[in-house]
Amino acid sequence: MRILVLAKHVPDTTEIRFSPTGELMVRQAPTKVNDYDRHALEEASRLRESGAEVVIASVGPPEAAKTMKEALAYGADRAVLAGGAWVADADPEAMAEVLAAIARRQGPFDLVLAGDVSEDGYNALVPGLLAAKLGTPYVRGATALGVGAASVKVTRLIGDVEEEVEVALPAVISVTRLLNSPRVISTMAVMKVPMSKVETVDLGELGLDPAAFAPGALSTRLSAVRPVQSKRGNEMLRGEPAEIAAELAAKLRGMGVL
Amino acid sequence: MAASAGPRALLAASSPHYVYMPGLPGAFHWLIYVALIVCLVVAAWLFNRRVRAAGVSPAELAHGLREIASKGPGEALAVVGAEVFGQRRVRRRPYAGLMHLLIFGSYGMLTLGTVLIAVQHDFTGRFFGVTFLNGNFYLVEKALLDTAALGLLAGVAMAAWRRLAIRPVTLGARPTVVVAYAALAVMAATGLLLEAMRELAYPVSWSHWTYAGHLVALAITPLVGRLNLGAYQATWVVHVIAAFTFMGGALATALDHVVLVPLNIALQSSRAPGELRLPFNLAELLESGGDLEGVSSGFANPSELDWKRRFMLASCVNCGRCEEVCPANAAGRPLSPRKLVQALKGDLLSPSDGAGDLFARGVLDTDTVWSCLSCGACARECPAFIDQPETIVEMRRHLVEEGNVDEAKALVLAQLERNQNPLGLPSYQRFARLAEAGVPTIEENPGAEYLYWVGCMSSYDQRAWGVAGAVISLLRLAGVDFAVLGESERCLGECQRKLGDEAGFQMRSMEIAETLRSHGVTKIVTHCPHCLVTLGRDYRSLGMEFEVVHHSELVQSLLAQGRLPTPKSWEGGKLTYHDPCNLGRLSGVFDAPRGLAASVAGESFVELERSREKSFCCGAGGSNYFYKVPAQESVSGLRLGQAQAAGASTVATACPFCLSMLEDAARTAPGGQGPRVADLAELLAEALGLEATAAP
Structure with missing residues (x-):
């Protein structure tokens, strides 16, 4: 079995902030493997233990090579990172196009695993677009996987209903964080991954036309990012427990909560 | 007894001196030497077998000892002297301490006495005609040796009583050790009996100096008619056999610790409390561009440990002192340092079947190694100098x-x-x-005398904000020139290291040291003992030197210099002080916080029973602040209970983690709100009427 895992290099969202002038400060933020993708990497690594070959595919800036080492530390054979100046403006469509090119070049693959969404864009589009481009079925939101020789059973949680879907391979499956508990990757484990396992490719090497990825040629672009002030506050009630309870009830009634 | 009148008169008339083996054929003298050689060969064989079972070759051991000798053996000798001859840690237990002292001290004196005889008879006397077992020295020596014989009997009686009647869970009454005790007892008893028999057969005018033998002589006088030379010689043979049985056979019994423990103490003597040895130096490893494959910082099975650590595990006596002082064990966590070391030792000596690491093979449970608080109480108590906390971190x-x-x-x-924070x-x-x-950053106040390292807790934890606020207010009042790193400060990695991410x-340490050096920082003050040991000691072991002091030390010196006023009054009731493990036991800072506490509360200060070196953990150490392990009680609750039992209405501490843990325990104390918990700096600032800087 050959498995392709999509793993994205993303800034850590807990460290992203707006400057006092309202600009989004992403650049200084630490980067990492997209948390959702870690579950896909963990699942692939477990399948690799029973003989599967695992290749990681990613689109990202040059510094994403370091992130690929971290992704490889979960247990994968190699990683292919597509990069270039176009990456900064790439939309989900462009990403899926490049990933499809990687999949065709490195393929064929029986199974493509990806995190449900990426923490930076939050579009949750790339796996579905990739499936369309590869002409394979796509199931999103896996909470459990049963991978067979010719098909995969996918468990999905929709509200409080669980459904089980069986799809023929090859297929693209995006996974949720309920799928598994990714192992902890120690600093030493990352350091032990040789850089030679990360192959960097550009559009030309993938047989793609760079002109199609120029900012003007893309179908969507990020036009603005604005901070939104959420109204949150707290009020400390003081006094005897009975008084506090009465006051709290009155306030909640006043707000229409009770 | 058959003896002629001739020698009797002769001996009685002369001045006190040693008489060599009267009434025994000359061949006996040489038989002793033959027996001694056989006995030493047997002991050496047993020793070899013993250390090889632990995977240690005597050559490695010899190499290790030579290494100590070449580096200057002063420290090792001092430690071995204090611990082996002074029995420093052994004496902490009254019964076992006295027992050990009696057996070890008496046996040592008796051995020395015998050696002196051999030296006089077969060396100085034989070759130079010089004798020294004469006159008053001889008389005092004889009296001392009689005392030693009685001491040995008493010690063996105590040991037998302990093993057979008291029966602590950790001690089994194995037959081999009973034989060893019996040999010692027979040796001492026959020694006195021989003295008595000799006194009756060959009386001397100074026989009352061998007072114990003299008393035995009085007791056996009625039997004199039935005694003969044969009985005397037979007793002597029994005496010698007992002595050599013990000397040659002790290593086959639980008494092997008399050899293993002193050796282990010598091998471990140069280590600071709580210090973790470096499995590698990452900077050097990266610089050399070496292959990282196969580089590991921990151990999956005890057989992978280096010989010093294997020897260390093998020297565990199973005495249980570690278990008694372990806060995790007291709280009913699944950890006993004794059982842990015994399990590793057992697996080392005879590995259990099965594949995988020691956890997969069921030697230990992972919860056991995560239960450890790295408080160092066990290692400080261990008379064999076993480092349980380090061993645990290596498994993590x-x-x-x-x-x-x-x-x-x-997640942490x-x-x-x-x-950059946990x-x-x-x-x-x-x-x-x-x-x-x-508060000025180092960019705003370059060249500040002190860098104030705020630490993660006081940067983020609302309760611990107050500690930094109090420290800053005190530093400002005293006019200390200080600055902080500001946004570029980050976790020093204490929790990361204790969690086991050594690389x-x-x-992290290299990056932080670089930041500090780029600002020319040399002197650092911190109120967090975890930061103190990390920056002060752990970074130093990686070749990064900073002078780091704890706020209690700096504030205490400011008080002593008069740069801070002493508060006038204290209304907080009885004040006690909880020694944070990283500050006290692991950094040796005991007096400065007490000086501070006394400045604040004066006569109202009370010590806890478990204080200073014996302090009990708050429950946060070893990264335990960040995760849970199964337990029957909380460590913090136990510690708070100890403070309540001492009648404290205020518990002072000097660590933001201890503060958080103990305050939490006080909030949920049985019977309502417990004592107030505060940092020493907060109490002092409050008593001086200072507002905490940046108070919430």
Whole structure:
């Protein structure tokens, strides 16, 4: 079995902030493997233990090579990172196009695993677009996987209903964080991954036309990012427990909560 | 007894001197030497077998000892002297201490006495005609040796009573050790009997100096008619056999510790309490560009340990002192340092079947190694100098390298990477509060005398904010020239190292040291003992030197210099002080916080029973602040209970983690709100009427 895992290099969202002038400060933020993708990497690594070959595919800036080492530390054979100046403006469509090119070049693959969404864009589009481009079925939101020789059973949680879907391979499956508990990757484990396992490719090497990825040629672009002030506050009630309870009830009634 | 009148008169008339083996054929003298050689050969064989079972070759051991000798053996000799001859740690237990002292001291004196005889008879006397076992020296020596014989009997009686009647769970009454005790007892008893028989057969005018033998002589006088030379000689043979049985056979019994423990103490003597040995130096490893494959910081099985650690595990006597003082064990966590070391020792000597690491093979449970608080109480108590906390961290490292840790611990490690603090709060919020309060950064005050290392807790934890606020107010009042790193401060990695991510810790240390050096920082003050040991000791072991003091030390010196006024009054009732493990036991800072507490509360200060070196953990050490392990009680609750039992209405501490743990325990104390818990700096600032800087 050959498995392709999509793993994205993303800034850590807990460290992203707006400057006092309202600009989004992403650049200084630490980067990492997209948390959702870690579950896909963990699942692939477990399948690799029973003989599967695992290749990681990613689109990202040059510094994403370091992130690929971290992704490889979960247990994968190699990683292919597509990069270039176009990456900064790439939309989900462009990403899926490049990933499809990687999949065709490195393929064929029986199974493509990806995190449900990426923490930076939050579009949750790339796996579905990739499936369309590869002409394979796509199931999103896996909470459990049963991978067979010719098909995969996918468990999905929709509200409080669980459904089980069986799809023929090859297929693209995006996974949720309920799928598994990714192992902890120690600093030493990352350091032990040789850089030679990360192959960097550009559009030309993938047989793609760079002109199609120029900012003007893309179908969507990020036009603005604005901070939104959420109204949150707290009020400390003081006094005897009975008084506090009465006051709290009155306030909640006043707000229409009770 | 058959003896002629001739020699009797002769001996009685002369001045006190040693008489060599009267009434025994000359061949006996040589038989002793033959027996001695046989006995030493047997002992050497047993010793070889004993250390080889632990996977240690005598050549390695010899090499290790030569290494100590070449580096200057002064420290090792001093430690071995205090611990072996002074029995420093052994004496901490009254019964076992006295027992050990009696057996060890008496046996040592008796051996020395015998050696002196051999030296006089077969060396100085034989070759130079010089004798020294004469006159008053001889008389005193004889009296001392009689005392030693009685001491040995008493010690063996105590040992037998302990093993057979008291029966502590950790001690089994194995037959071999009973034989060893019996040999000692027979040796001492026949020694006195021989003295008595000799006194009756060959009386001397000074026989009352051998007072114990003299008393035995009085007791056996009625039997004199039935005694003969044969009985005397037979007793002598029994005496010699007993002595050599013990000397040659002790290593086959639980008494092997008399050889293993002193050797282990010598091998471990140069280590600071709580210090973790470096499995590698990452900077050197990266510089050399060496292959990292096969580099590991921990151990999966005890057989992988280096010989010194294997020898260390093998020297465990199973005495249980570690278990008695272990706070995790007291709280009913699944950890007994004794059982842990015994399990590793057992697996080392005879590995259990099965594949995989020691956890997969069921030697230990992972919860056991995560229960440890790295408080160092066990290692400080261990008379054999076994380092349980380090051994535990080395197993944690293996688990982390294998990715075999649960989500809570994985999250802490991930947050350290991303947010540069274990609490997972944004790094850019670290300095927000202090910036608003106008606390100068090192950029704003370059060349400040002290860098104030605020630490993660006081940067993020609302309760611990107050500690930094109090420290800053005190530093300002005393006119101390200080600055903080501000937003570029980040976790020093103490929790990361204790969680087992050694490479991550070392990587972090290099980056932080670089930041500090780039600002020309040399002197650092911190109120967090975890930061203190990390920056002061652990970074030094990686070749990064900073002078780091704890706020209690700096504030105490400011009080002593009169740069801070002494508070006038104290209304907080009885004040006690909880020694944070990293400050007290592991850094040796005991007096400065007490001086501070006394300045604040004067006569109202009370000591806890478990204080100073014996302090009990708050429950946060060894990264335990960040995850849970199964337990029957909370360690913090137990500690708070100890403070309540001492009647304290205020518990002072000097560590933000202890503060958080104990205050939490006080909030949920049985019977309502417990005592007030506060940092010493907060109490002093309050008593001086200072507002805490940037108070919430």
